[in-house]
Amino acid sequence: MAAMSDPTAMAFKSYQSKAEVLVKDYLISEPFIPYSSVFGGLLACKMVYDLTQLISTFYLKSYNGLTKLQRIEWNNRGISTVHAVFISAMSLYFVFWSDLFSDRRSDGLVIFRNSPLSTFSLGVSVGYFLADLGMILWLYPSLGGMEYVIHHSLSGIAVAYSMFSGEGQLYTYMVLISEVTTPEINMRWFLDMAGMKRSNAYLINGVVIFFAWLIARILLFIYIFNHVYLHYDEVMQMHVMGYLLVLVVPSALGIMNLMWFAKIVKGLKKTLAKRQ
Template sequence: MAVSTETVMAIKTYQNQAEALVKNYFLADPFIPYTSVLGGIFACKVVYDLSQLVSTFYIKAYNGLTKIQRIEWNNRGMSTIHAIFITAMSLYFVFWSDLFSDQQHTGLVTLRSSQLSIIGLGVSIGYFFVDFGMIFLYYPTLGGKEYVIHHSLSTIAVAYSMLSGELQLYTYMCLISEVTTPEINMRWYLDTAGLKRSAAYLINGLAIFLAWLMARILLFLYLFYHIYWHYDQVIQMSLFGCLLTFLVPAVLFTMNLMWFGKIIKGLKKALAKRL
């Protein structure tokens, strides 16, 4: 059946209106932070549902879990995808992009930002909002007080950085630590699936140790070094920006050291059983 000219014109009109709405509002500079946050929340919902769907049909151990275990299973799938996304974004901005390069002469490195860097932080905030909500809803199953402290500091710092344009370099440096999340989640998956004594569990433990050492210990030491050598630029931020720059990495680093001690003890115990 042929489509009338009037119908084609009506469809074209609606298409043009939709494109104008996206361009003038959702992708307009003032709305990009909020659009990216909503996009992050929507992406979390999609990934959570896909994890539930795929696991139900293709992972035998999933259907034998309790209701709360299935919720945590899907939650960890969501956090893994976010970790992969934000780690890739962070590595790009910190090591490959020239946005925060000292060779750039476009202003203070502590005040630089771009549309893409804002979008990346917005998506991450959307994830933190969703995960925070689930932690409170099922507290303390999905995480105790240390997770609340971690997520609170992370959300405040990332949100301020996104909205103000300040300290985005240091925010992305801290977010590289999300590279350890997939390994942590895999440890839980293997344990829940009854594979704690498998070779995969031991290899994953070694991966956690190495990733944690690189991303949450050595990289944070480099972050403190960078802050020291760019102190004259750091202090030109707002008072709250300076406070976040000095406080948040220090608190997170302290928590990282405490968790790293537990990782080392656990790895020693696992290796001792193998010898």
């Protein structure tokens, strides 16, 4: 028996060794990280979509009462929620806890710093933006109007450039912190679809959205613009494409955030008025 198992064990070790070489030399090798991470992001989106559909079908009665298009949007929002949790956590880590972009470091300009992990995380986000933008365009305008197309296009281009070039990753992560508001926005839609629009949970969710949006999409962008101003001498050393993206994308998204914030304030006022 031992003699028979030895060839099997040797074959298994051989395949294991080949797999490790494949992963080390290609999937997580620095030149291939942008491509493998984008593919991983696309694959993760597909997996989350299927899991959301499976779990919702068996455990949420309200899900089965939705139309086909509403179920697609439900599953799509499941993807955006998981991506938002992942990328906002990574963004907070790199911006506020990691020393990768710290001003205390003296190893090169902050605008050109990057790491395999920071590049990989951005690649996963690019995969998400590609998947979500594809669904939005395929079912346009059911999953979102032109503002969503513009938002995802600008975000995807900026994140992809930062991932491939290694430039401006700090500012990319600063902007991506704003994804922390996405789960609350999605939860509001889920509660609405579940017939809980008049519940306390819906009201609390609206208040949370107001403060989260104010902090992550208004005050944070003021912080970003101030940081760019203080490090403008470094920003000017970027490639012209990166330079324009650092100036244009946060400005465009900031304007859109203000427009959406006005709608949030209006909706919250309307909800509170009905409670009185």
